Amino acid sequence: MDRLIYTAYSGLTDSMVTQQVIASNMANAQTIGFRAELLSADAMTLKGPSIEARAMTRGEVRGANLKQGAVIETGNPLDIALNGRTMLAVQAADGEEAYTRRGDLAVDASGVLTNGDGCPVVGDAGPVTVPPGAKISIAPDGRVLAAAPENPDQPPQEVGRIKLVSTAGSAIEKGLDGLFRVPNGGALPADxxxxxxxxxxxxxxVEPTRVLVEMVEAQRLFDMRTKLISTAKELDEGGAGLMRLTS
Structure with missing residues (x-):
């Protein structure tokens, strides 16, 4: 079979990855603090004595668009919007420290401050915990303040401080769980x-209009690559027919 079909197959695989990224971005167009995923496609030319006339294609998610999204006022004292390259430190499911832009915070049944994904918010000494029944608010510098309902005249007391980090100049990568991490382990210092x-x-x-355009373009490219496989099949059958005539 002509080697062209392997090249076309690698292109179809890249198209499938592209569709998955587009679908993920579209599905999270309304998710708080979501960063649109970016796909990178590279040509992989096989080296050898023959003419390098064809190259495979490899596509994979390499990062995320860190451009700030629109900020809306909610009036909820536990909602926070992060500015610039700031990220919120949370504890991932594996227990490691990770980072996110999702700032819709809440207090769970055990008194731990969590975000909308259910991840505990990390402070100076691990996950931030608050007194039961206290009225919680967050200061602009990340301090978590608790006011006792039985003493409304007393000023709120600091019970912890959210770890805020800056990703400017630091290498981070986005995982399948939507959280960002430092490659090869490690943690970013507090800012x-x-x-x-x-x-x-x-x-x-995520810009839904742009994603829709990307979806149409990806579908057209998939159709072109599908036709390329049909062309490879026709070329293979034509070559086999010529061989039979010669023999």
């Missing part, structure tokens, strides 16, 4: 100058 906007939430930075 003491980082600020948040209480009572607001940052929306997803």
């Amino acid at each position: 003491e100058d980082a600020k948040v906007q209480p009572g607001s939430l940052e929306q997803s930075n």
Whole structure:
């Protein structure tokens, strides 16, 4: 069989990955703090004594678009919007520290401060916990304040401080769980100058109109690559027919 079909097959595989990325971005167009995934496609030419006339295609998710999304006011004291390259430190399902832009916070049944994905919010000494029944608010510098309902005249007391980090100049990568991590382990240091906007939430930075255009383009490219396989089949059958005539 002509080697062209392997080249076309690698292109179809790349198209499938592209469709998965587009579908993920579209599905999360309304997810708080979601960062649109970026796909990178590279040509992989096989080296050898023959003429390098064909190259395979490899496509994979290499990162995310870190452009800030639109910020809306909610009035909820536990909602925070992060500015610039600031990210919120959370504890991932594997227990490791990870980072996210999702700032819709809440207090779970055990008194742990979590975000909308259910990940515990990390503070100076591990996950942030708050007193039961206390009225919680968050200051612009990330301090978690608790006011006792039985003493409404007393000022709220600091019970912890959210770890805010800056990703400027640091290498991070996005995992399948939507969280960002430092490659090969490790953690980013806290940024003491980082600020948040209480009572607001940052929306997803996915642009639905652009994603729809990308979806149409990806479908057309998939159709072209499918026709390329049909062309390879015709060429193979034509070559086999010529061989039979010669013999």
